Amino acid sequence: MAKTVVIPSELDAAQRAENELLAEIAQYGYSEASQFAIKLAVEEALNNAIKHGNKFDDRRKVGLTFDISADRAIVTVRDEGGGFDPGHLPDPTSDENLEKPTGRGVMLMRAYMDEVSFNEKGNQVRLIKKNV
């Protein structure tokens, strides 16, 4: 059954929400590699929601929804910002971007999760990881 946690746009609140999700993941026997991947991707998604989506505006919330079962984890992160176009992000692994300090979050989500999808507005991301 899906569970939703709503947090303010604060990084320590995100950490607590993330820990709640990870505690549930741990109950289902996900491999260490999968747990690492989920933690990484969810942290990126939450950080993006707070920093870029909500711009640390404490009037805006972030919703973390997770539906965990033995065979897959579905995590959705939603912010209250204006959204963005994930289809036109610069490639952080290109030579000209390699030494930029930012811009790797979405790439890492895509690398570590089996499915990553955004809503049309771009203020919600859905991450799926299969337990293999």
Add this chain to the structure above:
Amino acid sequence: MQQELPRLNISSEGGVTIVELTDRKILDELSISQIGERLQGLVAKEKDPKFILDFSSVAHMSSSALGMLITLHKRVREKNGQLRLSGIQPPIYEVFAITRLNEIFQICQSKEEALTTLS
């Protein structure tokens, strides 16, 4: 809830500053900027900075940590210094490889190996 300062073990050997990141989750978002500031402060004090950052205790990290390391790397390079990363566990190394940052940083298996590479 007050955030504790991230713990760093700092030592030196033969003119090389060795910084051990001692918490498993030290490279989470809250700690990163604090660590970055402390490390940049250490670099700024050195005329000829030679640094080893040891990750043996680090089990998780985020892209913000990579950004902090890139900025640190640039500061060291601006002073014609040298930076080595050591003790990176395989899952963390994979993050460096996926982002191609293993091509930017000199990564050694251990602090001892890193010391041998620093002139």
